[in-house]
Amino acid sequence: MANESKFYPYARIVTGVAIAAVLLILLSNLQGFFVRPEDDPEWTPPAGTEQVVQEVGQEQQAAKGPGAELYARHCAACHQSNGKGLPKVYPPLAGSELLQGDPVHSIAIVLYGFRGKIRRNGQEYDGVMTPFGNQLSDEEIAQILTYVRNSWGNSADSVTPEMVAQVREMTKGRTQPMTEEDLMQLQPVSQ
Numbered sequence: 001m002a003n004e005s006k007f008y009p010y011a012r013i014v015t016g017v018a019i020a021a022v023l024l025i026l027l028s029n030l031q032g033f034f035v036r037p038e039d040d041p042e043w044t045p046p047a048g049t050e051q052v053v054q055e056v057g058q059e060q061q062a063a064k065g066p067g068a069e070l071y072a073r074h075c076a077a078c079h080q081s082n083g084k085g086l087p088k089v090y091p092p093l094a095g096s097e098l099l100q101g102d103p104v105h106s107i108a109i110v111l112y113g114f115r116g117k118i119r120r121n122g123q124e125y126d127g128v129m130t131p132f133g134n135q136l137s138d139e140e141i142a143q144i145l146t147y148v149r150n151s152w153g154n155s156a157d158s159v160t161p162e163m164v165a166q167v168r169e170m171t172k173g174r175t176q177p178m179t180e181e182d183l184m185q186l187q188p189v190s191q
């Protein structure tokens, strides 16, 4: 009896610890540790997942199109991938009225470059944009402009390679970058 009462407190502690340990194992999903990988049933995606993933991918591709890639490569360094440009250095294409107007202006800018003082959104710009007429085809310029005219909230008709060819033809022989004045003298390109 004397022995029992002597060890009784320890027995209580040991029992308490044992119960706590069992609870801990149950609560913390420790049994997962004892499951071998081959016991797990192989995970299979729910039916149709593959197809949905594919369709979403195609839609995103269609929304971006080849123009998006060309834009990233040739224009985004200055006008930025969000089309916002850099204040006082590179004008924004997002919201640009000139860009969403008759395509003749933006086609001529991409073909020959653009320079001179301009005012956009209350900011003055006096930079020089490089020409792309010699390194991009009519098709590529049409794709880029169709993309920028319909991105970042912009909305305007597609530009066709035929329009680009038409502007090349009407400005043949030109070597200098466009100025805002030059642009205003160009005939609109017919749809």
Ligand code: HEC
Pocket (backbone or CB within 6 Å): 071, 074, 075, 076, 077, 078, 079, 089, 090, 091, 092, 093, 096, 097, 098, 099, 106, 109, 110, 114, 115, 116, 117, 118, 120, 125, 126, 127, 128, 129, 130, 132, 144, 145, 148
């Ligand atoms: C080296 C930097 C640079 C690159 C690359 C560049 N631009 Fe520009 N872009 C400019 C600058 C600078 C201006 C404004 C020129 C000025 O101040 O007169 C401009 C102006 C424009 C404008 C007129 C915007 C407006 O509202 O007046 C359009 C449209 C445009 N760029 C389209 C493009 C496209 C499309 C590409 C790619 C093919 C491109 N730019 C590549 C620097 C660049």
